[in-house]
Amino acid sequence: MRQGLTWFNIASLLLGFLFLYLPIALLIIYSFNESRLVTVWAGFSTKWYAEMLQNQGLLNAGWVTLKVAFTSSCFATVLGTMAGLIMSRFGSFHGRTLFSGMIYAPLVMPEVITGLSLLLMFVAVALDRGFVTVTLAHITFSMCYVAVVVQSRLAGFDRSIEEAAMDLGCPPGRTFFQITLPIIAPAVVAGWLLSFTLSLDDLVIASFTTGPGATTLPMKIYSQVRLGVTPEINAVCTILVGLVATGVLTASLITRRQEMRREAEERQAIANS
Template sequence: MRKGLHPVTIAMLLFGFAFLYAPIVILIIFSFNEGKLVSVWSGFSPKWYGELLRDPQILSAAWMSLKIAAMNASVATVLGLFGAYALGRFGAFKGRTLFTGMMTAPLVMPDVITGLATLLLFVGLAWQRGMSTITIAHITFSMCFVAVIVRARLSSLDQSLEEAAMDLGARPAKTFLLITIPMLAPALVAAWLLAFTLSLDDLVIASFVAGPGSTTLPMVVFSKVRLGVSPEINALGTLIVLLVTLCIVVAALIFQRQEAQRLADAQMADRAD
């Protein structure tokens, strides 16, 4: 045994992975079950994937959720970036404590409170509930997660690069676009993916602010599961797991390639010196 790989440590590690991933593996296996009972194996069959692709309710809800998640992630990333930059670069300013509290409050606020508050706001404004209200509600809490991620990355950046650019005549806006944004790119991508996932996964807040014709995928899945889990839901869960896995693999490959390029550039610079 290598140093640090104690049998107890290995057992705890295996138990942890099994606890996290065994239900997902079971879901994937039973998505190919031929029978309607999700707890009894009746034989291998991919027919439920065909049934899923022919279900207009699920397809419509999935498309709605994807559009909302994409818009939410894009807007939340921009707003969260501005909020994080204000906290990380502007130093002490009047109202900083209040602004910091407002940026972090939705992180600890229960979804029920957030959903009820946004519902009362839209009712008070006589705003017709639908896709737009769900998107605004999702942006409200997603931008806070973005701000936390970007601010953490911003605090570790070397400000000398920004200062050097401004010493050479670059204006603050140009320095922000050409120097700061590229250095924040990995954090921005991670924040965008997190905001997209949070929106795609939300059920409670969307249930408060949704209106006629704006049913999201989690709402449809929840309504179907209340009557019993069907193999179509297993097939849907399997497709989502595969999609998320593919996105993670692609992102990891991109980051690995960027890191290898950065190391190669650093080695070339050292040799030149």
């Protein structure tokens, strides 16, 4: 009963992960299919990748998406870190309830509503729709995710560390940059990464808030998907999945390494004493 796996456990893990990964695996495999027909395997080929690189519309959309994702994730990280700090360190102030409501609400708000409401506001203030509006929209919902990630990291670390800095003569502003920020850095990086991929993935909000000339990659994929499955889209998807998976895996393996080293050193210290 201890930690051994029963056959049932092993079977449910295998089937579960098969379910999670098979569709993506098939998508990747068929991006290398010679034939245009999705169901017929006609031999290995990279021609769809070549074709994709010829598709100017797709490349433009990809470029726009990267620009939006990079800009919005940087802004969202700054704003979200501030918001996380406010929620876990600033105690009570007027309008705190409204503030935390506005942080949590976008996380559960259906995307269609967020998109619609932002669009209506951009129209109301007569802001031309395009790169700027999509970026503003992405900053707004991404910063809430960053805030939650940063807040949970702040909640997890000993507050007296910051008090100790102040006790030793460091004013609050400097304490944030010299003590707090280095400690929560992993959460801030994770928040940035999360914002970046959220922006990279977003279809619904971008569809509402974008304008001519700023079509994002998910929108492009969506409009082609509605016309049917094509190996070219499979190729684009494979590249996107590959990029994100590599980024996330690298980031988490690095953190994991550091954690393991740290734990080993801690055990060593206790053993030596």
